[in-house]
Amino acid sequence: MAGRFWQGWGIAARLLAIAVLPASVMFIAVTATLYFTAQADVRRDVAARGQLIATSMAQSSQYGLVSGNVAYLRTTLRHLLDADPSIACIDIMDTINHAVASDCQDTLPSESDTFEVPIQIESLPEVDLFEPSPAPPTSGPERVIGKVRVTMSPAPILEAKRRALMVAFALVLGAAVLSCLVGLRLARRLRDTLGSVMAALRAIRQGRFDVQLGERHEGELGELQTTIVRMAETLDGARHELEQQVATRTRELEDAVKLARQADAEKRRLIVHSNAVVEEERRRIALDIHDHLGAALISVRLEASGLAARARSLGEPDMEGDARRIATTAESIYATTRDIVKRLRPEVIDTLGLAGAVEELVRNAGHVFPQARFSYHAEPGLPDLPGELAMPAYRVAQEALNNIVKHSQASQVSVRLSKAPDGEHLHIVIEDNGRGFDAASGHSAGIGLIGMRERVAAAGGALAISASPGQGVTVSLSLPFRPGAQA
Known part of the structure; x- marks a missing residue:
């Protein structure tokens, strides 16, 4: 699917993708890296600050807790909350988890981390004031007198980081846009060049060789x-x-x-x-x-x-x-x-004309070949052909009838004489239902058929012979009534 998706793109779309996609991918990658890195840094910072504040408060609140100076402790807590908005609450409790001093921000966060550190003091050494000891007194083991609970919220730090990230994102976006613009400019120049090359190739394909490629x-x-x-x-x-x-x-x-x-x-x-x-x-x-x-x-x-x-x-x-x-x-x-x-x-041409001479040919063929039934029809009012045109027509009809008698084995033979629709040509059609021959092969075109074609062509006429095996033969002859006319 990916291959088909890319295959439908043109040069402009591909160059645009080459220019924009790397910059877009770089922007997304840098933005995601900065965002997740900032979140991790904030988490580590909040944890370190929470632990440090809790430890500091545990050390600084020893005197106030022992002496019962609650006002001092509350003042210290308020100063810390005002100084660091990431501190959500600070609780100082005694050994029975009773809050001695406690203070919180006005708005409590939805997400927070809690850090607890015990408040310890050193036990006083046992010293006999009336009997001096040669050895110096040693401090006793530390004892717990309470604990400090610090609740930290990462939201203020995240907000500060977010503002810093927005500035960084703006810079990265500007760089990405600038790189896209540069890439688009370079892609446009490359596209224009390739477009001129394609136009030149199209012109060459169309036969125009005076190509112009511009710059x-x-x-x-x-x-x-x-x-x-x-x-x-x-x-x-x-x-x-x-x-x-x-x-x-x-x-x-x-x-x-x-x-x-x-x-x-x-x-x-x-x-x-x-x-x-x-x-x-x-x-x-x-x-x-x-x-x-x-x-x-x-x-x-x-x-x-x-x-x-x-x-x-x-x-x-x-x-x-x-x-x-x-x-x-x-x-x-x-x-x-x-x-x-x-x-x-054939003196009958001079006495009876071409139509009568052809009719006599048909009659004689019927006597020689009684197995076939011969029919003859001549259109009334046919003009007489002059001798130089009548003789070729007579010879063609004679050769065609001789071929039918010798080779056709036909049972029906028809001879028709008619005038062409233009009134300038004579049509003679001789048709039989004999065994025929393959006219397309060219092997059956004997000397007789060749002589018929040449004789008619020399007289300015046209001869057509259509035949197929088992379908008989049709000889069509067209001759002009006037010498010199073309069929």
């Missing part, structure tokens, strides 16, 4: 002040150096970010250009296949059909069968060529 001192306090000032100067220099380093690193980082942004912009332009080149090449190849290979396959099929007709008219069944197989094969190759042309350049 400088000698000794340990001066060394502490000098150390704090030098520490502040060192920290200020380190801060400036660190700020310069941070500014340099910031400029370098800004340059690196600018270069990265430039590189990213160049990459996106390259992706857009490469996608355009690829799409153009696909279009050219599709046209070449459609115009040349398709026409050739149609010609082969027609020639085979004509050959089969002539063989039938000539009665050549074997030739007719061969010709029909050639025609069937040509038809099959032509259908395959048509599918290849559609994949290379």
Whole structure:
């Protein structure tokens, strides 16, 4: 408890305690010592004086007691009582304890000490007056003829001592107050110094290093002040150096970010250009296949059909069968060529627009993957995307549906096309309830997903893929209706 009591004190309270407590303890100790010493001295003084007065009275009252001069004895007692107020009563008694002379102070004390001394005289020697003795007479043994009783009161002496002690207490108190004032002055100076030191440390902690410590001192306090000032100067220099380093690193980082942004912009332009080149090449190849290979396959099929007709008219069944197989094969190759042309350049985008092309993708996926139920919804009145934006959206939808068919094992698939609330962007959401994957791990981000992100980012759009194991996958695509706008 004492430790906790001291821990709650501040510097001012501790310095005040250091200044006041020693002086207070010294005052109490000196006062108590003087008081108890004075009481003991008074007790000893009263005992010595009482015994001395009783002995003196026993010797001086022998004649008055023997001669019966009571007036003399009473006068002596009154003089003693008037001369010494510490004597409360004096009684002179005979051998049968009958008071011969007695006198007391006007006010009897509550506390007193009694001292008794016998009154003795020498017995007269037995001398024969008619027959002289060669030897001198000797005194006989002393005999008691009475006693003196002295009652002493310590109160008058204690009162005198009390007045003397009050003067001593006043002097000690003055010294204690003076020492407290001196201690308080020294403590105040020390507190002011420590307060300036604490204020400087708080300023340093808050990042202000131009500290002011006021009056400088000698000794340990001066060394502490000098150390704090030098520490502040060192920290200020380190801060400036660190700020310069941070500014340099910031400029370098800004340059690196600018270069990265430039590189990213160049990459996106390259992706857009490469996608355009690829799409153009696909279009050219599709046209070449459609115009040349398709026409050739149609010609082969027609020639085979004509050959089969002539063989039938000539009665050549074997030739007719061969010709029909050639025609069937040509038809099959032509259908395959048509599918290849559609994949290379979906002409349905040009004829039906993006919404119709995506709907055809959903329909084809339902034919290829009949285990799942596909649903499609397009918001009425959607604006048509230009070709350079429609193709990335179509490719993303195509890749997402291909992934569902290949990997999802889903039973429900939904595709929704809608316009964003701002009216400037197209939203496409493709969602399934398949097995999904851990999107946070980063291990499942294959080339297809990376290609989807890059393709959409190059077109100024945004792609979000949310997935978790057993919870399916949701692909959200946002593309601006106008080229150059940001999603």
